[in-house]
Amino acid sequence: MSGVAEILAGKxxxxxxxxxxxxxxxxxxxxxxGMAARGLKVAVLTIDPAKRLADSLxxxxxxxxxxxxxxxLFTAAGIDPGEGELWAMMLDSKQTFDEVVKKHAPDAxxxxxxxxxxxxxxxxxxxxxxxxxxxxxxxxxxxSEDRYDxxxxxxxPSRNALDFLEAPKRLTQFxxxxxxxxxxxxxxxxxxxxxxxxxxxxxxxKRITGLDLIEDLSxxxxxxxxxxxxxxxxxxxxxxxxxxxxxxxxxxxxxxxxPISEAVYFHRKLIEAELPFxxxxxxxxxxxxxxxxxxxxxxxxxxxxxxxxxxxxxxxDNFVDYRALTVRDRANIRSxxxxxxxxxxxxxxxxxxxxxxxxxxxxxxxxLFADRTERRALAESGG
Amino acid sequence: xxxxxxxxxxxxxxxxxxxxxxxxxxxxLAAARRGRRTIVCEVSAQEHASRxxxxxxxxxxxxxxxxxxxxxxxxPDRSLREYLELQLPVKxxxxxxxxxxxxxxxxAATPGLREMVTIGKIWELGxxxxxxxxxxxxxxxxxxxxxxxxGIGFLQxxxxxxxxxxxxPMANQAKTIDRQLTEHERTGVVIxxxxxxxxxxxxxxxxxxxxxxxxxxVDAIILNALYPKRFExxxxxxxxxxxxxxxxxxxxVAIRAALSQANRARDQHxxxxxxGELTSAPIGELPYLFAPAIGVEQLxxxxxxxxxxxxxxxxx
Ligand SMILES: Nc1ncnc2c1ncn2[C@@H]1O[C@H](COP(=O)(O)OP(=O)(O)OP(=O)(O)O)[C@@H](O)[C@H]1O
Ligand SMILES: Nc1ncnc2c1ncn2[C@@H]1O[C@H](COP(=O)(O)OP(=O)(O)OP(=O)(O)O)[C@@H](O)[C@H]1O
Ligand SMILES: [Mg+2]
Ligand SMILES: [Mg+2]
Numbered sequence: 118m119s120g121v122a123e124i125l126a127g128k129x130x131x132x133x134x135x136x137x138x139x140x141x142x143x144x145x146x147x148x149x150x151g152m153a154a155r156g157l158k159v160a161v162l163t164i165d166p167a168k169r170l171a172d173s174l175x176x177x178x179x180x181x182x183x184x185x186x187x188x189x190l191f192t193a194a195g196i197d198p199g200e201g202e203l204w205a206m207m208l209d210s211k212q213t214f215d216e217v218v219k220k221h222a223p224d225a226x227x228x229x230x231x232x233x234x235x236x237x238x239x240x241x242x243x244x245x246x247x248x249x250x251x252x253x254x255x256x257x258x259x260x261s262e263d264r265y266d267x268x269x270x271x272x273x274p275s276r277n278a279l280d281f282l283e284a285p286k287r288l289t290q291f292x293x294x295x296x297x298x299x300x301x302x303x304x305x306x307x308x309x310x311x312x313x314x315x316x317x318x319x320x321x322x323k324r325i326t327g328l329d330l331i332e333d334l335s336x337x338x339x340x341x342x343x344x345x346x347x348x349x350x351x352x353x354x355x356x357x358x359x360x361x362x363x364x365x366x367x368x369x370x371x372x373x374x375x376p377i378s379e380a381v382y383f384h385r386k387l388i389e390a391e392l393p394f395x396x397x398x399x400x401x402x403x404x405x406x407x408x409x410x411x412x413x414x415x416x417x418x419x420x421x422x423x424x425x426x427x428x429x430x431x432x433x434d435n436f437v438d439y440r441a442l443t444v445r446d447r448a449n450i451r452s453x454x455x456x457x458x459x460x461x462x463x464x465x466x467x468x469x470x471x472x473x474x475x476x477x478x479x480x481x482x483x484x485l486f487a488d489r490t491e492r493r494a495l496a497e498s499g500g
Numbered sequence: 501x502x503x504x505x506x507x508x509x510x511x512x513x514x515x516x517x518x519x520x521x522x523x524x525x526x527x528x529l530a531a532a533r534r535g536r537r538t539i540v541c542e543v544s545a546q547e548h549a550s551r552x553x554x555x556x557x558x559x560x561x562x563x564x565x566x567x568x569x570x571x572x573x574x575x576p577d578r579s580l581r582e583y584l585e586l587q588l589p590v591k592x593x594x595x596x597x598x599x600x601x602x603x604x605x606x607x608a609a610t611p612g613l614r615e616m617v618t619i620g621k622i623w624e625l626g627x628x629x630x631x632x633x634x635x636x637x638x639x640x641x642x643x644x645x646x647x648x649x650x651g652i653g654f655l656q657x658x659x660x661x662x663x664x665x666x667x668x669p670m671a672n673q674a675k676t677i678d679r680q681l682t683e684h685e686r687t688g689v690v691i692x693x694x695x696x697x698x699x700x701x702x703x704x705x706x707x708x709x710x711x712x713x714x715x716x717x718v719d720a721i722i723l724n725a726l727y728p729k730r731f732e733x734x735x736x737x738x739x740x741x742x743x744x745x746x747x748x749x750x751x752x753v754a755i756r757a758a759l760s761q762a763n764r765a766r767d768q769h770x771x772x773x774x775x776g777e778l779t780s781a782p783i784g785e786l787p788y789l790f791a792p793a794i795g796v797e798q799l800x801x802x803x804x805x806x807x808x809x810x811x812x813x814x815x816x
Pocket of ligand 2: 136137373375515516517518519520521522523647724725726786787788789790791793794
């Protein structure tokens with residue numbers, strides 16, 4: 118066992134986190150496919166996958182449930198997954214939120230009141246962190262059905278990976294806004310203030326926000342109040358699942374300076390939060406310039422080989438450009454490796470074209486699942 | 501027609517990691533070179549401008565980076581505080597409110613409040629008669645907007661907020677801001693895209709959502725980090741043959757690098773053509789820079805390319 122397979126040995130949940138556009142969706146899908154190819158029953162929860170990737174895995178546009186990826190696709194790629202199965206779904210976060218409300222609502226009337234409330238409609242669509250939280254929620258739900266050996270969770274395209282970790286806190290904070298109820302009890306005649314010392318604050322507040330907002334919030338929290346306990350309890354269990362020793366976080370990042378420091382930072386935050394850190398995947402690493410050579414020597418060799426000095430010059434210039442990126446990426450990865458346990462940094466090169474089907478995912482897997490000797494061989498063959 | 505840099509307020513938006521910060525700063529440099537007093541705003545406590553210009557953290561201050569170019573990093577808590585201070589003439593009163601438990605619950609519970617006060621601060625920076633103490637007006641405010649997680653969120657904040665709050669000073673101000681965002685002479689939007697499938701798709705839907713649903717003017721799409729076309733197809737064949745014959749060594753590595761560059765450039769130019777077909781705003785292009793990091797020197801270069809680009813407005 119090696120690479121990702123080693124990190125995931127005995128794990129039931131793998132969460133791929135990282136900042137926008139680094140390759141979280143690609144990595145999650147690749148890992149799921151790779152583990153299925155190794156005989157496990159795997160489900161991947163993707164978030165806004167590229168349409169071509171979704172299409173090629175046979176995922177319909179909507180639908181908040183898992184679908185099995187056609188085993189014939191594996192056979193066509195020359196793989197016999199044995200007992201292995203790959204299931205995939207696309208998260209619909211609004212629908213998940215609605216499902217949560219339906220689950221926790223004490224009765225039909227409360228449920229409808231919440232689902233129709235203006236404030237609720239806003240938060241389920243737009244409250245920062247709600248998509249992140251709903252991804253965890255869905256993970257939890259599927260996990261409790263206990264149908265898979267491994268669940269791989271992709272994470273939403275946040276500004277930074279930390280947004281994901283903070284999502285439960287934000288949502289809980291929001292829900293705790295229900296303490297507003299303590300101050301504001303709707304009566305037949307509008308609002309009545311409860312509690313000493315709130316009078317001044319309230320009258321100042323009213324001047325800023327107007328009364329409508331306070332009333333609407335109060336109505337929302339009243340409808341929601343019966344569910345707060347259930348919601349908090351659920352959030353706690355979701356957190357427990359993330360922190361479980363059978364769960365693991367993979368941090369996905371790019372090879373440039375900023376992304377690398379962000380990954381280091383995220384790693385530290387994971388440790389602080391006592392969440393299980395599995396490793397870092399550095400994606401889109403430039404390896405094209407992986408040989409040290411003087412410009413003059415290269416130019417001479419190429420001129421002879423190509424029998425076209427002008428073309429040789431352009432090939433050389435291009436190499437010099439890539440060489441700079443390769444050197445930069447190496448230095449960045451070296452400092453990342455120094456920061457973490459060296460075994461847990463996995464590099465995936467910047468492939469010549471983007472990844473949009475199972476065979477592309479399997480190409481990524483050559484690197485994700487490579488052991489040390491394979492890794493060295495891959496590096497020497499130039500990818 | 502007013503060109504982009506003649507507007508008062510320009511929002512730079514796009515998917516995560518496409519180059520919004522880079523483009524915002526390059527636009528800022530281009531505008532400052534024309535003598536427009538410009539400020540670039542980062543939101544959610546980001547600090548890229550200070551790092552790239554090698555300054556101490558900027559924070560919630562207007563800091564001059566060079567002649568006619570300033571930057572500020574807007575954080576919602578400070579914006580909220582400032583907002584309260586501006587609304588409530590007596591400091592004791594705003595302090596009382598800001599520190600009260602009921603208010604912090606309300607601030608956490610009201611959907612969009614944090615985004616609203618952020619936009620409120622941006623709007624304030626663009627006023628002729630600034631409200632903040634000891635402040636001077638800017639000709640141009642460039643906003644390095646948050647990544648579009650789901651479409652249009654940030655620019656729609658004022659409208660959404662006005663609907664939520666309905667009445668009162670905050671709702672009224674939100675309505676005023678929303679009106680100004682959709683005033684095409686005053687406010688413009690730039691979408692940054694990469695020549696890759698997903699970013700192109702997202703740009704297409706973002707453009708239509710912004711111009712149709714929100715009603716803002718999408719003045720330009722900046723296609724960032726475009727690979728140059730360095731090799732003709734016939735040359736690729738030559739290279740491939742040479743590679744077949746070659747043993748290992750530096751020559752083979754360099755030829756492989758050339759072939760992979762050619763391949764990516766081809767994919768990218770295909771995406772560029774798609775983008776042109778599927779969108780209607782003028783498209784400006786920025787080259788991929790083979791530099792270890794984007795520093796001031798690289799930004800200057802990109803600013804120059806933008807200035808020459810018809811999409812941003814020909815230099816006067
Ligand atoms: N190693 C790679 N080599 C080449 N292209 C890659 C590689 N990994 C990912 N890509 C491509 O990069 C693009 C972005 O990848 P992906 O969608 O997985 O990122 P993401 O982190 O999920 O983005 P978002 O934050 O927007 O959700 C896709 O077009 C994908 O095909
Ligand atoms: N034209 C370019 N050539 C080379 N590298 C670039 C170019 N434009 C941006 N970059 C690099 O790409 C990365 C992302 O750019 P930037 O930070 O501007 O994106 P962003 O859209 O602001 O990201 P975020 O959504 O995380 O705020 C940075 O490392 C930046 O230096
Ligand atoms: Mg994704
Ligand atoms: Mg940015």
